[in-house]
Amino acid sequence: MPIDIINTLVVKGTDGIPGWPIIKRYGVPFVALSLLKVYCGGKLNPWERDVHGKVYILTGATAGVGSQLAEELAKGGAQLIFLVKDPSSSWTVEFVDDLRDRTGNPLVYAEQCDLADLHSVRKFATRWLDNTPPRRLDGIICCAGEALPPGAARSTSSDGVERQVAVNYLGHFHLLTLLSPSLRAQPADRDVRVVLTTCTTQAMGKVSLDDPLWLDSQYPSRRPWQVFGGAKLMLGCFAQEFQRRLDATPRGDKMPSKLRVNVVNPGFMRTASTARVLSFGSLWGLLLYLLLYPIWFTLFKTPIQGAQSYLAALFAQHFIDLPGGQFIQDCKIIKPARKELSDFTFQNKLYERTEKLIDQLERQSAKQRVRSKPKSTSKSKSSKKSDNKKVVPEKEHDVFASALKSTPPDLFPRQRADPAGNKYLDELEKKLAQQSKEHST
Numbered sequence: 001m002p003i004d005i006i007n008t009l010v011v012k013g014t015d016g017i018p019g020w021p022i023i024k025r026y027g028v029p030f031v032a033l034s035l036l037k038v039y040c041g042g043k044l045n046p047w048e049r050d051v052h053g054k055v056y057i058l059t060g061a062t063a064g065v066g067s068q069l070a071e072e073l074a075k076g077g078a079q080l081i082f083l084v085k086d087p088s089s090s091w092t093v094e095f096v097d098d099l100r101d102r103t104g105n106p107l108v109y110a111e112q113c114d115l116a117d118l119h120s121v122r123k124f125a126t127r128w129l130d131n132t133p134p135r136r137l138d139g140i141i142c143c144a145g146e147a148l149p150p151g152a153a154r155s156t157s158s159d160g161v162e163r164q165v166a167v168n169y170l171g172h173f174h175l176l177t178l179l180s181p182s183l184r185a186q187p188a189d190r191d192v193r194v195v196l197t198t199c200t201t202q203a204m205g206k207v208s209l210d211d212p213l214w215l216d217s218q219y220p221s222r223r224p225w226q227v228f229g230g231a232k233l234m235l236g237c238f239a240q241e242f243q244r245r246l247d248a249t250p251r252g253d254k255m256p257s258k259l260r261v262n263v264v265n266p267g268f269m270r271t272a273s274t275a276r277v278l279s280f281g282s283l284w285g286l287l288l289y290l291l292l293y294p295i296w297f298t299l300f301k302t303p304i305q306g307a308q309s310y311l312a313a314l315f316a317q318h319f320i321d322l323p324g325g326q327f328i329q330d331c332k333i334i335k336p337a338r339k340e341l342s343d344f345t346f347q348n349k350l351y352e353r354t355e356k357l358i359d360q361l362e363r364q365s366a367k368q369r370v371r372s373k374p375k376s377t378s379k380s381k382s383s384k385k386s387d388n389k390k391v392v393p394e395k396e397h398d399v400f401a402s403a404l405k406s407t408p409p410d411l412f413p414r415q416r417a418d419p420a421g422n423k424y425l426d427e428l429e430k431k432l433a434q435q436s437k438e439h440s441t
C-alpha cells in the first residue's frame with residue numbers, strides 16, 4: 001500500500017491520490033493534533049519489576065488511575081488491599097470479583113477505611129498493625145482524591161475538616177503515620193515504596209500554617225482549586241518530611257533502609273472526577289463537557305497513561321539509590337515550582353501542626369461518639385450515680401477515656417509492644433492517666 005501511494009505520487013503527482021484536496025486542506029492540522037495528542041499522552045513506563053507475591057495497600061483503587069494501576073499489579077500476581085469507604089457495597093464487591101476474574105489473581109481484597117474519617121483510618125491501621133509477626137508490606141500507593149467543582153458549597157468530613165483537604169491530605173497523613181511501624185518493620189533488603197499523588201493545581205494551592213485544614217478560613221467556592229491544590233501541596237510537603245523522619249529513625253538492625261516515599265503527578269486525565277469538576281457538577285455543564293470532548297480527548301491522558309508514572313515510581317531501580325521525596329511526572333523526576341517544597345522548616349512546622357490538629361480532632365470525635373451512644377448506657381450510669389446519692393458531673397476526660405475504650409482493644413497492646421511504634425498513643429495514655437489522677441485527688 002505505501003509503495004502504491006509512492007508510485008502514484010511519482011508517476012501521476014499528488015492529483016493521482018484519491019481525496020488529495022481534502023488531505024491538503026486537513027492533513028496538516030490533523031497531523032499536528034495527532035502529534036499534540038501523543039505528546040499529551042505522556043511517556044510509557046520503561047521499567048519492569050516482578051511483583052508476584054508482593055503486598056501493596058492502595059487507596060482510590062476502585063476508580064480512575066487507581067483502578068488501572070490495580071489491574072496492572074493484579075496481573076503481575078501482587079496481593080492487593082484496597083482501602084475503600086464501604087467494602088460491602090455491591091459496586092465494590094463486583095469490582096473486586098471482576099478484577100480477580102479478569103486477572104486470574106484471587107489475592108485482591110477490599111478493607112474499610114474512609115479517608116474522610118480519622119477514626120476509620122485508625123481502625124484500619126489497628127487491624128493492620130495487630131499482627132505478629134508484622135505483615136509483609138511492599139508498598140502503599142495513595143491514589144484516592146476528592147476534587148469539588150467550582151460553585152459547590154463547602155463540604156466537610158466527619159471530623160469537620162474541609163473535604164478535599166480531609167481526603168487528599170489529612171486521611172493519607174494519618175494513614176501513613178499510623179502505618180509507619182509496619183513500613184519500618186519490613187526486612188532491610190525489602191524495597192518498600194510509598195507513592196503519593198499530587199496534581200498540577202498544587203501550583204495554585206493556598207496553604208496557611210495557622211489553619212492548614214481550612215477549619216476557620218473562608219472557603220473560596222468559586223476557586224476550589226486553591227483548597228484542592230493546597231491539599232496536594234501539603235501532601236508533597238508531608239512526603240518529604242515523612243521521608244526525613246523515617247530516615248532519622250535508624251533501623252533496629254542498623255542496616256540502611258530501602259524505604260522510599262515519592263510523589264507522582266499523573267497529569268490531567270479523562271476520569272469521572274475530571275468530568276465532575278469540568279462540568280461544574282451540573283447537567284448543563286455536563287452537556288458542555290460532552291460538546292467540548294474533542295478538546296479533553298486531545299489534551300488529557302487516559303487513566304492507563306496516567307498510571308505510567310506510578311509504575312515508574314514503583315518499578316524503577318534508581319529510586320532506591322536516590323533520596324526519597326522525589327516528584328515524578330511522565331516517568332521522570334521533576335522539580336516542582338512551589339518554594340514550600342524545598343522549605344524544610346515549613347514542612348516540619350506543617351507536620352507538627354497537623355499532628356496536633358489530628359490529636360484534637362480525634363479527641364473531639366471520640367467525645368461525639370460517646371455522646372451519640374444509645375441513652376440506655378447513660379441512664380444506667382445515672383441510675384448508679386443516684387443510687388450512691390452523689391451526682392458527679394461528667395468530666396471531659398471520662399468521656400474521652402471511655403471513647404478510647406470503644407476502639408478495638410488490640411490497638412494498645414500491639415502498639416505498645418512495638419518499640420518503633422506510634423508515640424501518639426503513649427502520650428495520650430500518659431495524659432489520660434495524669435487527668436484521672438487529678439480527678440481522683
Ligand SMILES: NC(=O)c1ccc[n+]([C@@H]2O[C@H](COP(=O)([O-])OP(=O)(O)OC[C@H]3O[C@@H](n4cnc5c(N)ncnc54)[C@H](OP(=O)(O)O)[C@@H]3O)[C@@H](O)[C@H]2O)c1
Binds near residue numbers: 083114147167200268
Ligand atoms: N483526574 C485528573 O485529571 C487528575 C490530575 C492530577 C491528579 N489527580 C489525582 O489522581 C488521583 C486519582 O484521580 P482520578 O481522577 O483517577 O480519581 P477518581 O476517578 O476521582 O477516583 C477517586 C478515588 O478515590 C476514592 N476516594 C474518594 N474519597 C475517598 C474516601 N473518603 N475514602 C477512601 N477512598 C476515597 C474513590 O472511591 P469511591 O469511588 O468509593 O468514592 C475513588 O476510588 C487523585 O488523587 C487525584 O487528585 C487526578
